[in-house]
Amino acid sequence: MRAILLSLLVAVSAYGQAFTALDPAWLGQENVSGPNYLVSEDCEGTGTPSGWVSSGSGTIDWDYATDPLVGSQSLQLAFSAASATVYTNVPSSANYEAYFKLRHSGISGTGPLLMAFANGTTTIGYLNFTSTAGLLVIALGGSTITMGSLETNVAYHVWARYEKGTGTNAVCRACFSTTGTKPDWTSSVNGTSTAQPNRIYLGTPYARTGGFVIDKIRISTNSIGSNPP
Numbered sequence: 001m002r003a004i005l006l007s008l009l010v011a012v013s014a015y016g017q018a019f020t021a022l023d024p025a026w027l028g029q030e031n032v033s034g035p036n037y038l039v040s041e042d043c044e045g046t047g048t049p050s051g052w053v054s055s056g057s058g059t060i061d062w063d064y065a066t067d068p069l070v071g072s073q074s075l076q077l078a079f080s081a082a083s084a085t086v087y088t089n090v091p092s093s094a095n096y097e098a099y100f101k102l103r104h105s106g107i108s109g110t111g112p113l114l115m116a117f118a119n120g121t122t123t124i125g126y127l128n129f130t131s132t133a134g135l136l137v138i139a140l141g142g143s144t145i146t147m148g149s150l151e152t153n154v155a156y157h158v159w160a161r162y163e164k165g166t167g168t169n170a171v172c173r174a175c176f177s178t179t180g181t182k183p184d185w186t187s188s189v190n191g192t193s194t195a196q197p198n199r200i201y202l203g204t205p206y207a208r209t210g211g212f213v214i215d216k217i218r219i220s221t222n223s224i225g226s227n228p229p
C-alpha cells in the first residue's frame with residue numbers, strides 16, 4: 001500500500017501541485033472496520049434515519065423496496081423537473097472519504113449533483129453526474145475531470161475522497177466499479193477551498209429529471225477499501 005501511495009505522490013506531483021493535504025496518519029489505514037465509520041447507513045427501517053435531513057420537491061424515499069441495492073430497502077431519489085437532496089452533518093476533519101452503492105435510471109440536464117463534501121451549505125468537493133458524461137469530479141475553484149460513463153440500471157460501488165487544501169491544493173477524487181473491488185485512484189482535481197468538510201450531501205439541488213437509488217453509505221476520515229463492511 002505504501003508503494004501505491006508513493007506512486008500516487010509522484011503522479012500528483014507531475015501536475016505541479018504540492019500534496020501537503022495527505023495526512024501521514026492516514027498512511028496504511030486501508031480497509032478500516034465498521035466501528036471506525038462516522039456514518040454507516042444501510043437505509044433499512046422506517047422513514048428518514050436519525051441524523052439525516054431531506055429537502056427538495058422530488059421523491060425522497062428511504063423505504064424504497066421495489067428493487068433495493070442491499071438488504072430490503074434503499075434510498076431512492078427521484079425527480080421530474082425537481083430537486084431531491086439529503087445530508088448529514090459530520091465532525092469537521094481535514095480528510096474525508098465516502099463510499100456508497102449507486103444505480104441510476106437516466107438523468108437529464110447538466111450538472112446534477114450526486115454527492116458532495118461540504119462545509120455547511122458550501123460544497124467544496126463534489127461528484128456531478130450526467131447521462132452523457134458519466135461521473136464528474138469537481139473541487140471548488142478548480143477544474144473538472146470526467147471519470148467515465150455509468151450505465152443505467154447497473155449497480156455501482158462508488159468511492160470519493162476529499163483532502164483539505166491550504167490555497168490551491170485541496171484534492172477531490174473518485175473511483176467506481178461494478179465488482180466491489182476498489183480501483184486505484186486514477187486522477188484528481190485540485191480546488192482552492194481551505195475549509196474542512198463537515199457535511200455530506202447526496203442527491204441534486206437542481207430541478208432535474210431522472211433518479212438515483214443509493215445504499216450502504218459509509219463515511220470515514222480514514223480510507224475505505226474494497227467491499228467495505
Ligand SMILES: [Ca+2]
Nearest residue numbers: 042070071073
Ligand atoms: Ca439497504
